[in-house]
Amino acid sequence: MFSLLKRIWIKKKTICHVGAWGGNFGDSILQNSIRRQLCELDDRIEFVYYNCQKTEFTLELIHQINKSCDVMIVGGGGLIFNRPQDNSKSGWQWNIDINYIDHIKIPIVVYGIGYNKFEYDKNDFQSVTREHLLKTIDKSALFSVRNTGTKEYLVKLGGDASKIDVIPDPGMFAQPSFIKIPGIATNKVKIGINWTTDRENQTFPEPWNVTKERFLCELVKAINKISGKYDIQVFYIGHMGYEFDKAIIEYFKSYLDIKPIIIDECLCEIYPPGDGEKVGYLVDIYRQMDLVLGMRGHSNIVSFGQNTPCIAIGSHRKLRYFKKDIHDEENIIDIREMNNINDKYIYGKIEYNLAHLSAQKMRLIGEFARQRHIEDEFNKKVISLLH
The missing domain is CATH 3.40.50 (Rossmann fold)
Incomplete structure (x- = not known):
């Protein structure tokens, strides 16, 4: 009443x-x-x-x-x-x-x-x-x-x-709604990957398709090398669903030594995210990662909000702008500088974050406040x- x-x-x-x-x-x-x-x-x-x-x-x-x-x-x-x-x-x-x-x-x-x-x-x-x-x-x-x-x-x-x-x-202030990821192992290091499938011709330097393939080759080699040092799981976290990201998903399935867990497949019911509880599920997936390699802007932003370290990958200015504002510019793999990028360079970025996870998370907490x-x-x- x-x-x-x-x-x-x-x-x-x-x-x-x-x-x-x-x-x-x-x-x-x-x-x-x-x-x-x-x-x-x-x-x-x-x-x-x-x-x-x-x-x-x-x-x-x-x-x-x-x-x-x-x-x-x-x-x-x-x-x-x-x-x-x-x-x-x-x-x-x-x-x-x-x-x-x-x-x-x-x-x-x-x-x-x-x-x-x-x-x-x-x-x-x-x-x-x-x-x-x-x-x-x-x-x-x-x-x-x-x-x-x-x-x-x-x-x-x-x-x-x-x-x-x-x-x-x-x-960055989105709230997670808990969801169980099929196959997730609490005792393993969990690395999430997010990719921007649309406008790849505007993301990579010309010849963009050659540059893209070269970058993916170096990225996969770095992740495979990391899997030799750390007991890891790899998760692909799409923002639009399997059909939208099908090509890149199948690429990672083919070339990663460790079979990736594809969120777009094992939790296909949360796509498209819409405006309801499904949004919180994707936020929670980022919360459960130990480290994210993110190309989309909100892959980086949501990871930060969930206190998950994230390495930005790509050429987009919004990634550089965001990382500068949160004082995290060292965690960018900027493909505008593709001539300086190889598997050793990418491996170094990933390995540093995994070796200093606690310190990275503490730093993020202060910046988030x-x-x-x-x-x-x-x-x-x-x-x-x-x-």
Whole structure:
């Protein structure tokens, strides 16, 4: 009875949440984590969602949002990114005409977005993108980015540095839901591998397919060598499911000396991750690892949040930006420098982490506490806009 009266007496506050809700694990944990954190601070909040890649913000839709919502959140994730197939009117992931931004009458919060252009992406932003981003910064009640590198990029475009907060990616605060991994052995060293199957031609230096094969060969040799020193298990942790990552999964099955446990196969029921309990299962898988080799941004971010050391692999700027902000730049295998990378180099990175696991975890705990404080203070500012 009391709960019914509470719903009647206490007016709900509605947040219009705009993001790239595309089925990727990283996008799903952002949606889940932001909602959970804000609802913990104010239980009056309810959310309505708009997919920024599939929604055009027309004047009619903006009018509807003004009438029904109290705050608009845009983000998080790598929204400063041009996908030509989206036909975005802004050139980045928020598909709104620049002349319509002023029609939004409720406070706008840009929440931890990132500059997400792939290293070898030849697509340029549209001519309107710079002006659109600057307009969004000026119009927003709160504008935040997920790393210092993105802030520096926006300031170079002409953005007012005093209006741009740097906050952690909320994915690092995702909560695990316990799940038993079939075949996992508590007495073995558990190494997780995550790979980015999409846009490999924008990830590796040209000739990209040759560079990719060379890197994979060196990576596999390093892991096989590690298995001679440590009693390890290897897990492949996909973010999109087996069919999406089939080629790389079959590669690891063929060339690793130790048969890998493929999460996409043995726990196929948790894909696609969506926005519910499945998100927590993947978070928990990262929690159970001793070390992760991660190519996707949220493979690194979630590992950090679960106090699991992670070596970033790849060329993407978001990996470098993240590692710099958490003071972990030594744990990157940067394939832009492929001429300097071989199995010995990769082995050294892995072996150092395994030999110093306790110290690495202690260091991560201290850095996580610092990031947690930054996030909490920003969330309080968001809640204040609802009052």
